[in-house]
Amino acid sequence: MNRTWTIKLSLVCILLSLMLVVSCGKKKVTTDPNADQAVTDTMDTATDMVDTAADTATEEDVAMDASEDEANREAAAMAQAEDDFINIDLYFDYDSSVIQDSAMGIIENKANWLLANTNVTVVIEGHCDERGTTEYNLALGDRRAARVKSTLMNLGVDSARIKTLSYGEERPIVMGHSEAAWSKNRRAHFVIK
Amino acid sequence: MTMTLLRYVDRIVNIKMLGLVVIVMMSSSICFGDDNGYITISNPFTRKAPLAVPLLMTMSKSKVEERLSAEACKTLSSLLEFTGYFKLIDHAAFLENPGVKGIDVFKINFRNWTMIGSELLVTGSILEKNGDVTIEFYLYDTFREQQLVAKRYKGSDKSIRDICRRFGTEIIRKFTGSQGLFHSKIAFVSSGTGNKEIYICEFDGENPVKVTNTKSITLSPAWSSDGTQLAYTSYEKGKPDIFIKNLGRGNVTLLTAMTGTNITPAWVPGKHDLAASLSFEGGQGIYLLTREGKIRKRITSKWSEWGIDVSPSFSPDGDNMAFVSKRSGTPQIYMQHMDSGRVKRLTYQGKYNTSPSWSPTGQKIAYSGVSESKFEIYVMDLKTGEVEQLTREAGDNESPSWSPDGSMIAFSSSREGYTRIYVMTSSGTDQRRLLFLSGEQTNPKWSPNIFNN
Numbered sequence: 001m002n003r004t005w006t007i008k009l010s011l012v013c014i015l016l017s018l019m020l021v022v023s024c025g026k027k028k029v030t031t032d033p034n035a036d037q038a039v040t041d042t043m044d045t046a047t048d049m050v051d052t053a054a055d056t057a058t059e060e061d062v063a064m065d066a067s068e069d070e071a072n073r074e075a076a077a078m079a080q081a082e083d084d085f086i087n088i089d090l091y092f093d094y095d096s097s098v099i100q101d102s103a104m105g106i107i108e109n110k111a112n113w114l115l116a117n118t119n120v121t122v123v124i125e126g127h128c129d130e131r132g133t134t135e136y137n138l139a140l141g142d143r144r145a146a147r148v149k150s151t152l153m154n155l156g157v158d159s160a161r162i163k164t165l166s167y168g169e170e171r172p173i174v175m176g177h178s179e180a181a182w183s184k185n186r187r188a189h190f191v192i193k
Numbered sequence: 194m195t196m197t198l199l200r201y202v203d204r205i206v207n208i209k210m211l212g213l214v215v216i217v218m219m220s221s222s223i224c225f226g227d228d229n230g231y232i233t234i235s236n237p238f239t240r241k242a243p244l245a246v247p248l249l250m251t252m253s254k255s256k257v258e259e260r261l262s263a264e265a266c267k268t269l270s271s272l273l274e275f276t277g278y279f280k281l282i283d284h285a286a287f288l289e290n291p292g293v294k295g296i297d298v299f300k301i302n303f304r305n306w307t308m309i310g311s312e313l314l315v316t317g318s319i320l321e322k323n324g325d326v327t328i329e330f331y332l333y334d335t336f337r338e339q340q341l342v343a344k345r346y347k348g349s350d351k352s353i354r355d356i357c358r359r360f361g362t363e364i365i366r367k368f369t370g371s372q373g374l375f376h377s378k379i380a381f382v383s384s385g386t387g388n389k390e391i392y393i394c395e396f397d398g399e400n401p402v403k404v405t406n407t408k409s410i411t412l413s414p415a416w417s418s419d420g421t422q423l424a425y426t427s428y429e430k431g432k433p434d435i436f437i438k439n440l441g442r443g444n445v446t447l448l449t450a451m452t453g454t455n456i457t458p459a460w461v462p463g464k465h466d467l468a469a470s471l472s473f474e475g476g477q478g479i480y481l482l483t484r485e486g487k488i489r490k491r492i493t494s495k496w497s498e499w500g501i502d503v504s505p506s507f508s509p510d511g512d513n514m515a516f517v518s519k520r521s522g523t524p525q526i527y528m529q530h531m532d533s534g535r536v537k538r539l540t541y542q543g544k545y546n547t548s549p550s551w552s553p554t555g556q557k558i559a560y561s562g563v564s565e566s567k568f569e570i571y572v573m574d575l576k577t578g579e580v581e582q583l584t585r586e587a588g589d590n591e592s593p594s595w596s597p598d599g600s601m602i603a604f605s606s607s608r609e610g611y612t613r614i615y616v617m618t619s620s621g622t623d624q625r626r627l628l629f630l631s632g633e634q635t636n637p638k639w640s641p642n643i644f645n646n
Contacts, residue, residue: 133517134412
């Protein structure tokens with residue numbers, strides 16, 4: 001009985017949403033083409049309603065199609081891996097380009113992602129904190145990026161896919177004059193090309 | 194009253210220079226050695242020579258001449274005061290005013306000047322006619338009652354500053370035997386536009402002009418020996434590469450865009466070659482390049498894949514090169530003999546010594562080093578190995594650069610918050626801000642004297 005109601009309810013929902021889409025479509029056609037603002041507003045409303053309808057329909061799909069769910073999860077995981085690849089930076093000690101032991105896990109993740117996504121080339125940016133000399137920091141940033149590149153190569157990534165670029169202390173990600181800011185700015189950052 | 198008031202006429206030469214014609218060049222026959230009594234050569238800034246620069250006598254008594262006389266007096270005073278050699282005496286203390294009363298150089302009442310403590314007196318006259326200006330300048334020793342320098346300049350009413358620079362240079366040459374610094378400029382990096390671009394101002398901060406338009410990060414200006422070309426690092430192609438701007442023609446050429454980081458250019462003195470730090474072989478090392486960007490050789494040896502050698506600065510004779518290296522674990526200053534390749538470590542105090550700048554006199558290297566987590570400017574005497582700290586307790590002080598006569602040092606400092614350009618004498622006295630611009634200013638590089646403009 002419960003199930004019947006659910007099906008009935010969802011059918012009503014789908015019907016309703018279809019009607020809305022149709023009626024909205026009509027609205028678009030009949031709207032005065034000179035009233036730009038009105039067109040936009042109407043379209044926004046239509047989009048919202050379509051979304052709502054789609055959400056409702058998806059709830060049903062989740063329950064009925066586990067394989068599609070799996071695919072969605074995989075897509076989400078892949079998107080997450082790519083996000084991590086771009087967003088997780090590698091941090092360094094002051095005046096050092098040595099890769100910390102604690103950072104090896106991050107580099108392995110980067111390498112695995114690059115090995116799984118062979119069509120991607122990457123730029124490793126080397127950055128420094130604001131302390132120290134502009135010129136020396138350009139060299140230090142270069143060495144940081146070069147060390148990360150070398151480690152990725154050791155983990156099997158083709159060197160032709162990795163470029164390095166030093167910004168020295170020119171592009172801090174965190175402003176501020178404390179160790180809290182400095183430690184976030186001594187980093188290698190990954191950019192997909 | 195005639196303009197021929199000079200006592201000594203040694204020689205007459207005609208030199209035409211870009212609109213300014215020095216018609217008569219005369220100097221007194223008095224010569225000075227190291228003990229000239231005015232400026233102590235060993236440490237010239239501990240006792241400043243008291244100097245009076247009253248208004249010039251106006252020959253036609255016109256308003257224009259009065260204005261130009263005031264301009265000349267003010268300009269020459271500020272130029273001479275800038276050097277740190279002189280103490281300018283306040284006009285309010287003067288017992289006479291040659292600008293109004295006139296001055297007869299045959300009958301100068303030297304007591305009127307010695308009584309107010311002035312040991313030196315600059316006086317003279319100005320004549321203006323239809324925009325053409327003739328200025329006679331004299332420098333006197335008021336105690337010895339001797340004329341030290343006498344010059345006549347012809348130019349336009351727009352060339353007062355130029356005339357003052359030339360006479361000022363004569364005064365400095367009389368006392369120090371050097372060409373001084375009045376014909377030099379300072380290049381620096383400023384972030385005023387939102388991007389780091391290179392600017393050039395005159396030695397005293399006047400007339401700053403933006404000379405690059407890379408709309409990216411631009412750093413490390415380096416003057417060629419003749420002051421006509423400026424090498425620099427720029428990200429305009431997306432990564433750090435080295436470019437050269439011809440300052441006369443205005444055109445820019447790419448020096449090198451090798452793979453990796455191409456930074457810190459420095460011209461070999463008197464040559465068209467440059468040294469620069471490149472990373473294309475692994476290890477950031479210093480190479481010798483031709484003006485066309487061809488690599489002649491690697492200067493610093495490759496001591497590690499992760500090594501850093503940057504910031505070359507040549508001795509005036511080009512025989513030796515100072516540079517920064519991490520080969521001992523922390524950035525320290527080394528020097529390398531160019532022919533033999535022999536390397537010597539120079540700095541041992543502290544864990545961070547960078548930005549070497551070799552003095553034009555060849556005896557000293559200025560650099561910045563970290564002391565109690567603040568950057569300070571130091572000068573090392575290469576003969577004795579002694580180190581003198583020139584800045585203290587005033588923010589971070591970095592990037593020292595010597596004036597062409599070795600008498601002053603420009604540097605950057607955060608003592609007032611934002612990083613700006615400052616200057617001081619080579620003894621560390623008279624520290625003051627050079628110029629006022631929006632944004633932050635860093636990385637000053639003092640040019641050689643450029644006499645052809």
